[in-house]
Amino acid sequence: MHPKTKQILEVFEEINKIPRCSKHEAQISLWLQEWGRSRGFEVKADSLNNVLIKVPATSGYENSPTITLQGHMDMVCEKLRDSKHDFSKDPIKCVYDGDWLRGDGTSIGADNGIALAIGLVLAEAGKKGEIGHPPLELLFTVDEETGLTGAKGLEASFFEGKILLNLDSDGEGVFVIGCAGGQNSLITLPVEWELLDFKEESSFELFRLLVEGLEGGHSGVAIDKQRANGIQLLSQALAELRNRLGTENLKLILINGGSVHNAIPSTAEAFIALRRDKLEQAEEVVSVLKKAFQAEYAKTDPRLILSLEKIGREIIFEVAWGKRPEEEAPHIWVLSAGTEEKLIQLLLGLPHGVYRMSENIPGLVETSNNLATVRTAGNKITIVSSQRSSSNFRLAEITGKVEAVAKLAGARIEHEPGYPPWEPDFESELLMKCKQVYSRVFGKEPEVKVIHAGLECGIIGSIHEGIEMVSFGPTIKDPHCPSERIFIPSIENVWIFLENLLSSYRC
Structure with missing residues (x-):
């Protein structure tokens, strides 16, 4: 292992001890601020907690252009259903598996913690005289994964560089x-509740309908990998059960699925009441x-599971209301038949997946949509x-379709500010x-590409006119999920590329 790789991984493990x-x-x-100040670098932070660490040029590079290395601090916190990990306090365990580094049933935050680690090791290497480099700015932003709000809130004067290397690919x-x-888009469907009496002669029993094990x-x-969406599968299962059993024999209590807006839902669950004679x-x-x-999903989601499990009322009360039921209470709240119908039709109608492929690349x-x-x-x-879309016209088009489906179901819809x-x-x-x-x-040509994911470069480019940007990084598989x-x-x-690229700016 290259000594700098070892050092980068050590710093990355330190970063992974911090929520x-x-x-x-x-x-x-x-x-990060303390790290920079303790090493004598100029450090500043804004009200959003974005951080800039300024690293002076090494000898011979004083007249070179300032280069900004940029990454984001936050990570998508995903874990397996049976994991006990608490992202708010537990260090993320790093598991070395041959040539790969992964988490222990959790996402590992290489997206984008590895950018932080590379930047810090680079700054120290220059300070120790191990490499030469121009003036550097280490720009670390917050909240990239749930709205890019850190980049959106950057003031134009927060950093100076006109050459930006984004380390988030x-x-x-x-x-x-x-x-x-x-x-x-945030869709809100009003709920009408009904009481279901468990003292009826032909009484109901409670079950969890669960989709899990998706990629x-x-x-x-x-x-574009045609992976299953847990919310879609659950909605299909609920619709089929209602059609086969009759809506009077199945009552929906609550439904939850997915974790964050930029991850394809790998799990979804519904709590339902079924008549005993229909079990x-x-x-x-x-x-x-x-x-x-x-x-159908044998190749894309080989661990897919659909299960129906009998449960007690206390599980529903804890999930829905955070408390246990009164033992003598003979009833439970369920969605009204009208609400249930609207919800299932809404979930079945909302688009998910690739909407349009590029004609130019x-x-x-x-253009795509994620039912998240x-x-x-x-x-x-x-x-x-x-x-998502690389075309503002098509982005408005797919957003309009989502809005139309929501309104047909009687739901309210609000659109968050987008990003360019x-x-x-x-x-x-x-x-x-x-x-x-x-x-x-390396003796070979690199690949140059445009991606469908969102990067902060679009926002940063709109703030700093004339800035040149390229994004790259080490190989990461299955970001935003436990694998x-x-x-x-x-x-x-x-590391070797960065070292050579920076040295090429010597004036």
Whole structure:
């Protein structure tokens, strides 16, 4: 293992001891600030907790242009259903598995903690005289994963560089020079409740209908891989059960699924009440659906599970209301028949997946939608839909379709502020230099691409007119899910490339 790879991984493990789920970056922000000040670097932070560490040029590079290395502090906090990990306080365990580094049933936060680690090691190497480099700015932003609010809140004067290296791409040997824009939509369906009396002669029993074991993944990177969406499968199962058993024999109590807007839902569950004399038929329907789902998604989601499990009332009360029921209470609240019908039709009608491929760049997804989350809380059910596109026209088009479906179901919809696409420049001087350095060092041509995922470069480019940007990074597989892992040898290649790229700016 290259000595710098070892050092980068050591710093990365230190970073992973600090909670940094999106919107909870205060601790990692303070840690980064203290790291910089303790080494004599100029450090500043803004009101959002974005951090800038200024690293002076090494000898001979004083007249070189300032280069900004940029990454984000937050991570998508995903874990397996049976994991006891608490992201708010527990260090993320790093598991070395051959050439790969992964978490222990959790996402590992290589997206984008590895950028922080590379930047810090680079700064120390220059300070110790191990490498030469121009003036550097280490720009670390917050909340990239749930709205890019850190980048959106940057003031133009917060950093100075006109050359930006974004370290948030996940394929070594690939230079990204463009990305999609996006917009999230929050759909709210009002809930009418009914009391279900368990003292009836033909009484009901309570069950959990569960979809789990799906691959999930980043809703930009993996949206074209035809992976199953847990919310969609659960909705199909509920619709089939209602059709086969009759709506009077199945009552929906609550439904939850997905985790964050930019991850394909890998799990979803519904709590339902079934009449006792319909249980055998319900189990048969679930068994048939399970086989059908597993056959349809055998290649993309080989661990797919659909199950129907009998549960006690206390589980529903704890999930829905955070308390145990009064033992003598003979009833439970369920969705009214009208609400249930609207909800299932809404979930079945909302689009998910690739909407349109690019006409200009072969193989690039131009426009897509992710049916991301559904939650039951109080007197409403909330659904998050996340649209992406490299075309502002198509982004408005797919968002309009989501809005139309929501309104047809009688739901209210609000659209969060979106973020712009990053328009590619295939002729930029920075890209030409990056390609020349990479080819000289590794003896092969790098790949240049535009991606469907969102990057902060689109926002940063709108703030700093004339800035040149390229995004790259080590190889990361399955970001935004518990199987996230980073290919260790690729870290060495990124380091060697960076070292040579920075040295090429000597004036």
